[in-house]
Structure formats: structure tokens, C-alpha cells
Amino acid sequence: MLDRALLRYFLAVVDHGSFTRAAAACRVTQPTLSAGIARLEALLGEPVLTRTSRRVELTAAGSRLVGAARRIEAEFARAEGGGVASAPARLIRIGIVSTLPAALVGAAVARAVAAAPDERLEVVEGRDRELAAALDRGRIDAMIGPDNGGTRLFEEGYGVAMAAAHPLAGEPAVAAERIAGEPMIVRRHCEALSEVSRHFTSRGVRPFMAARTTNDDRALALVAAGLAVTVMPDCFAQPGVALVPLEGFARRRVIGLATVADSARRVADSAAVAALAAGLREQAP
Incomplete structure (x- = not known):
């Protein structure tokens, strides 16, 4: 049986990009976190993270696990908060390139928030290469940026x-x-x-x-x-x-909405993502 702490350790490494920062975020020692990840991999029967001297990357199994782990963690959070008054169950993490105007982004995000009150939207800002790397590693579910090969917005x-x-x-x-x-x-x-x-x-x-x-x-x-x-x-x-x-x-430049295989499934029916994309299409020059 999977322990919630193991999933929290895993998500912390995904979100922070290193075992050291993840351990600090979880308030445990690095050996404790490393042991937890090892136990998680033993329970799953395959590695979820690839460790190199410079960075940590998701394996194919890790990419599959990210979405499920986030949903499980969200359900735990809902239960702890009493269910009805708790945070929305669905978290969508979307990267938006920093070279889009604040007013354009703000208007589109406002439309997304209004369209999906049952979703929680987390916006991550960065350069196009940074966001593409975060998308590949499962740290965000989708990205809006230039020339990314995704669904064309404008x-x-x-x-x-x-x-x-x-x-x-x-x-x-x-x-x-x-x-x-x-x-x-x-x-x-x-x-x-x-x-x-x-x-x-x-x-x-x-x-x-x-x-x-x-x-x-x-x-x-x-x-x-x-x-x-x-x-x-x-x-x-x-x-x-x-x-x-x-x-x-x-x-x-072509501004597009990009996903990867696993994240595409997670956001396919997201009202927030659909409204955000529509807002950008309609307001762009």
C-alpha cells in the first residue's frame, strides 16, 4: 500500500527539481526523502526518477504517476479540510511565457477563473525554454508560449x-x-x-x-x-x-498551447484551460 508521505516526497522532488530542496520543503532530512523515494520505486516495481549529477528527471513511469499523485494529494487535502469548504479538487498548473503582456494574460486568466470555479489554476511564469523543460518533467500540465508546436492561439x-x-x-x-x-x-x-x-x-x-x-x-x-x-x-x-x-x-511568432502526452489527458476536459486559450485568441492582435 502506498504511503501518502511517499507521494508527497515524490511530488516535492518533481516541483523543486532536486532532492535537497525537496527535503527542505518536506521538512525531512535528505536521506529520509531518498529512502522514501526508493521505497516508492520498490512498491511500484520500477524507477520513477532518473538522477544525474546535474538534475533529476522523470522516467516514463514517473510521468504517468505525477497526475495520479496530484489527484490523490488533492483528495487528502479535501478530506482534511472537511470536504465541502475545502480547496477545489482539481489543480491545473499552467506555464505562461513572460513575454506576453500582463493585461492580456490577466484578462484571459480572469475568464478562466470565471469559467471553472471547481478548478484551481496555478500560473507559472518563465522563459520558453524553462517552461518547456518544466512541461517535460511534469512540473506543469500545459504551457503557453511562442513556437512550441502546440495548439495555435494566435x-x-x-x-x-x-x-x-x-x-x-x-x-x-x-x-x-x-x-x-x-x-x-x-x-x-x-x-x-x-x-x-x-x-x-x-x-x-x-x-x-x-x-x-x-x-x-x-x-x-x-x-x-x-x-x-x-x-x-x-x-x-x-x-x-x-x-x-x-x-x-x-x-x-506563433503563440501556442502545448502539452505532452500525459498532461494532455489531464487537461483535455479542463474548462479553465479552454477558457484561457479562448481568451488569448480573442484578445490578441
């Missing part, structure tokens, strides 16, 4: 974000050479950063960098203030900021 291009009062704000497109003298903001987390850099340097444009940030709200505030311009996806258009197409820059 497609968009990139433009030069500038203050609405900028002299070029009304142009149909702007060439890199025309903004050669403009200070620029570097969005360090941008998926297209290397291509943007090559686009400007290939045209002999090496602007002064007025700011470097991984916070798009900060970047937009600085653009609206007239400090500098930057290159952003079209979905970041907002009052006070003009997004003008960058001439000759053809890159586009």
Missing part, C-alpha cells in the same frame, strides 16, 4: 515601440537606418533578441542602449516616457505607445 509580428508622440509614430513602417540615432531599450528576455541585434548591426546601426531590462512593463513605461525605443511583439500595443512595423524584419 500569430503576430514585431514592431518598433515608441512614444505615441514620436515623429515616426504615424509611419506605416520604419527602417533601422531611420532610428539609428535613437536610444534603445534592450529586452534581455526577448525570444528574437539575437535576430533583432543582427538586423540592426547588419545595417551599420549600433544605437546607444538607454536601458536593459527583463520587465516588459518597465520597458513600456520607459518607451511611453520618451526615453528610448525598443522592438516588441505586436501584442504589446497600448495607449501611449505606438508599435510601428520594422522594415525588413520578417520574423513572426
Whole structure:
């Protein structure tokens, strides 16, 4: 018979990515946690985790176990909380790439919360590669991000974000050479950063960098203030900021909802995920 503690140890390793951090989260020693995982694997008759010197990964059996373990833990939590007044039984963990606007994400999440009061939605933010790794390891059930091969939500291009009062704000497109003298903001987390850099340097444009940030709200505030311009996806258009197409820059990104085989089954009938996806489709540019 499986002990609840063994499943908690297993889920802690999945969520924290290491035995050391998982042991700390469970408030046990690492040898105790390791022994618990070993006992779990002995009871199941196959390994659930692959340990390397750098990271811990799920085996095929581990990937199958994650969903069941989360459901069992949720049922325990419901029973301990008295059933009716306890937390929703179904937990959906969804990763959302950090290069989507807060307003767009917030509106879509609000729609998901309203559509599925019996589901608990956990939002995990990160870069596309980080979220893809978390999805593969079973730490999230689905991810929304660019060019991930999942269900297509919307497609968009990139433009030069500038203050609405900028002299070029009304142009149909702007060439890199025309903004050669403009200070620029570097969005360090941008998926297209290397291509943007090559686009400007290939045209002999090496602007002064007025700011470097991984916070798009900060970047937009600085653009609206007239400090500098930057290159952003079209979905970041907002009052006070003009997004003008960058001439000759053809890159586009497709925002998709991705799952893996096991997680696809867990979220297939999720009203929250369906509403979140629909909200993003309808509000995107």
C-alpha cells in the first residue's frame, strides 16, 4: 500500500527539481526523502526518477504517476479540510511565457477563473525554454508560449515601440537606418533578441542602449516616457505607445498551447484551460 508521505516526497522532488530542496520543503532530512523515494520505486516495481549529477528527471513511469499523485494529494487535502469548504479538487498548473503582456494574460486568466470555479489554476511564469523543460518533467500540465508546436492561439509580428508622440509614430513602417540615432531599450528576455541585434548591426546601426531590462512593463513605461525605443511583439500595443512595423524584419511568432502526452489527458476536459486559450485568441492582435 502506498504511503501518502511517499507521494508527497515524490511530488516535492518533481516541483523543486532536486532532492535537497525537496527535503527542505518536506521538512525531512535528505536521506529520509531518498529512502522514501526508493521505497516508492520498490512498491511500484520500477524507477520513477532518473538522477544525474546535474538534475533529476522523470522516467516514463514517473510521468504517468505525477497526475495520479496530484489527484490523490488533492483528495487528502479535501478530506482534511472537511470536504465541502475545502480547496477545489482539481489543480491545473499552467506555464505562461513572460513575454506576453500582463493585461492580456490577466484578462484571459480572469475568464478562466470565471469559467471553472471547481478548478484551481496555478500560473507559472518563465522563459520558453524553462517552461518547456518544466512541461517535460511534469512540473506543469500545459504551457503557453511562442513556437512550441502546440495548439495555435494566435500569430503576430514585431514592431518598433515608441512614444505615441514620436515623429515616426504615424509611419506605416520604419527602417533601422531611420532610428539609428535613437536610444534603445534592450529586452534581455526577448525570444528574437539575437535576430533583432543582427538586423540592426547588419545595417551599420549600433544605437546607444538607454536601458536593459527583463520587465516588459518597465520597458513600456520607459518607451511611453520618451526615453528610448525598443522592438516588441505586436501584442504589446497600448495607449501611449505606438508599435510601428520594422522594415525588413520578417520574423513572426506563433503563440501556442502545448502539452505532452500525459498532461494532455489531464487537461483535455479542463474548462479553465479552454477558457484561457479562448481568451488569448480573442484578445490578441
